[in-house]
Amino acid sequence: MMRERSVIEAFVLVVTLVGAAAVAGPWGAAAGGLALAIWYLAGTPFAIATCWGIGVTLEPAGLAVLAAGSVALVLATIGVDDPIAVGVALVAALGLGAVAWVTLTATSVPVAAGTTVLALCVASYAAHRYELVALGLVPEVTDV
């Protein structure tokens, strides 16, 4: 489930490659192939970053295919046998996306970028605290 590379992830990326090639031609295929290679060499998070980093150089349709592929890759990595974790991942991605969209709408790109990264850190820390509570690792505070 937590392996860095699995067949289903490879399948998702191959489909993404084919879809990107279909909508963006050779450049789409190259972007999809690069994401596949990065995934194989460095793992899922780098493949997601590649999808977005290369995707913005393509036509909007190509970017959309690669973006959808990255989201599918998130789901494939976490796996369907842990629906709660999948749900948290989707909610977190949508929430961070909403933060980015709201701040982009209201302010400038730099502020939106900082806010999004900050929100990511806060959310990650919240997940860490949740783990401590779930495992009973938080020491009880006694009144002095």
Add this chain to the structure above:
Amino acid sequence: MQPTGRFWAVVALASLLAGLAVLAARPELLYGTAVLGGWLIGRQIQFTRAVTAITASLSVDQHLEREAVRSGDRAAVTTVATLSEPSRLPIRLEPGVPQTARRVDTGAPLTLEPGADGGSRSDDLEWPIAGAHGFEPVTVTVQDSLVEEHLAVGDGPTLLVEPREPRRLHIGRGGDRYPPAYGEHEAGRIGLGLDPAELREYQPGDTMKRIDWKATARLAAPHIRTHEAHTDRNVLLVMDRRSTMATGRPGETKLEYCREVALAIAGLAKEHGDRLGLLTVGAAGVETHIRSGGSGEHLTAIRRRLLSLEPAVDPPVDGDSSDPAPPLSTSTGTLVDPAEDAFSASIAPFIADREPTWQLDTRPLSNGLRLALAQETAPVWTFIATDDSAPQEVRAAVEIATASAGHVVVLLAPSVLFERDALATLDTAYERYLRFERFRREIDSIESVTALEVAPGDRLSSVLAAGSGAKEAHP
């Protein structure tokens, strides 16, 4: 949850996408940051759920092969882990070995790979420090590529490490414990002691300071309170330090058992205000002779000497010869402290430059005792701590000690109860113990002599139980 380097790499990657969004003026990249963040948080939650499942299904036991050992011994601990549900993450387990233990042989790391349902490891540990050593719970480490967590699981056992010293000291006769041989020693007459004896009316000649004013007020006539008079007793401890006294397990040799008794006698002598002396005898003869004295410093010096006493490593001397006691001239090589007596001080300058010509004294115990008692002017209570390896010499020593008109207590360490392999065949051990007991009774039957056995109580019980069993089987 401790993040790994890869976790921070993903955070940096998400920040890089956000930075590119600013630099390239492509705000779409911020959604890439959001997707990457979603993946990261989803993995954290997934990890938390996996660890929660592990803690629910994992049971860990640390099992000690022994609950108590002697200091310096080894005791292995076996760590057994069982999973009711196979884990989806690799699990590493580390036993909670106390810092006081020294690892002699570290077992193979206990790692439960995904899908495994249990495993075990064994660590061989040495315990050099006495005390109760509690194990910490087992440290369970669960790790994936992004984060790891350390958990303390299970209870740790406690190992009791006992110091290497006689713990089951038995003093007695024929297996029966003997009450303390060092009792009170009232003079049997009224005098100026400390313990109140009786009240009597004042008589002319009594000093004013002897009047008991409370009794006088109560009885309406002057009264004197008399006290029990005490004597000062001269006590001589004779410690046999020859190589046969080294028999026994480390920390439980004949000498160490006898030392425990000697220390107790020294304490009682101090408590009763008696004058105490010490004579230690090695294969070459007298090694230490501290003449009787009653000061605190004197008793402390004797106590220190007793504590530092180690068995000699010289070869055993066949002292069981039936030859008559050799003349004192054979003890030329005995060590004498020039500070101890005037004669030694006088001859010391004359023999200082001579090459020592050591000659083994064939009767060091009896000859040394004769020399020591010759310097005493009052009757001496003599405590002789030795073993049964040289019966003839013990008899000779007892004869010399009784001649000093004092009481003699012989503390005998039976060899059969100290030899390591002697209890392998309990019937043979019992036969040997019976021979020892006959010898002890022979010594004990001498007038003014008390002969006691000094031995490990548990080994003595084993031998006596074997003897009882043999009697029941063959009445």
